[in-house]
Amino acid sequence: DTEVTQTPKHLVMGMTNKKSLKCEQHMGHRAMYWYKQKAKKPPELMFVYSYEKLSINESVPSRFSPECPNSSLLNLHLHALQPEDSALYLCASSQGVAGPDTQYFGPGTRLTVL
Amino acid sequence: QKEVEQNSGPLSVPEGAIASLNCTYSDRGSQSFFWYRQYSGKSPELIMFIYSNGDKEDGRFTAQLNKASQYVSLLIRDSQPSDSATYLCAVNPETSGSRLTFGEGTQLTVNP
Numbered sequence: 001d002t003e004v005t006q007t008p009k010h011l012v013m014g015m016t017n018k019k020s021l022k023c024e025q026h027m028g029h030r031a032m033y034w035y036k037q038k039a040k041k042p043p044e045l046m047f048v049y050s051y052e053k054l055s056i057n058e059s060v061p062s063r064f065s066p067e068c069p070n071s072s073l074l075n076l077h078l079h080a081l082q083p084e085d086s087a088l089y090l091c092a093s094s095q096g097v098a099g100p101d102t103q104y105f106g107p108g109t110r111l112t113v114l
Numbered sequence: 115q116k117e118v119e120q121n122s123g124p125l126s127v128p129e130g131a132i133a134s135l136n137c138t139y140s141d142r143g144s145q146s147f148f149w150y151r152q153y154s155g156k157s158p159e160l161i162m163f164i165y166s167n168g169d170k171e172d173g174r175f176t177a178q179l180n181k182a183s184q185y186v187s188l189l190i191r192d193s194q195p196s197d198s199a200t201y202l203c204a205v206n207p208e209t210s211g212s213r214l215t216f217g218e219g220t221q222l223t224v225n226p
Contacts, residue, residue, distance in 0.1 A: 031212055033212070041218070042216035042217065042218060042219055043158065043202075043216060045213060045214070048211075048212050048213075050212065055211070056211070056212070056213070088157070090157055090158070094212065096212070099145065099146075100145060100146035100163070100165045100206070101146070101212060102146075102148065102160065102163050103148075103160075103212075103214060105157045105158045105159070105160075107156070108156075108157040110155075
């Protein structure tokens, strides 16, 4: 089973709202990722959690706040977003081992900021 | 020079033909290479991964890796209209830890 689940599938929010995106995997993976993808562009890495600790933050604005409550769950808290933050937000997970480490993507959350 | 470059698309092939998707990378120490398929509006789906020089076959898909030439390709035999998608080449550079570097993608259309 290589399933990563994400909720919600779609989200529309105003610039003053606070919302959260959720991601879950039950593959025993120890690395989890958040990506942002704009139309016709490749995924752009935002954050990496390795063994529940934040290991990479790609200089993401503070209006995006990641959280890893346990090894199976990953959240992305959103606050005071801008219209240009509208995109497909993808969660991925991998075993988190040294060497070749395959990432599996969830279905994504389509975010629209009004 | 981009870190990962894919042949510019869109690529259009007739049904039943072989589709050839190419990717070059700049980090000579890269160790692992991935091909993802992404349908419009959907998330990337892993098609193939390859770590060693040579060919790796899985059904109608063959990945080819040549580390000396810093080149990785994906061949799709007996192309079907359902193969129409954007194909993303992703590379794990040597010193990047868990990071994947993606190419811009090649849009493939298989015409019935």
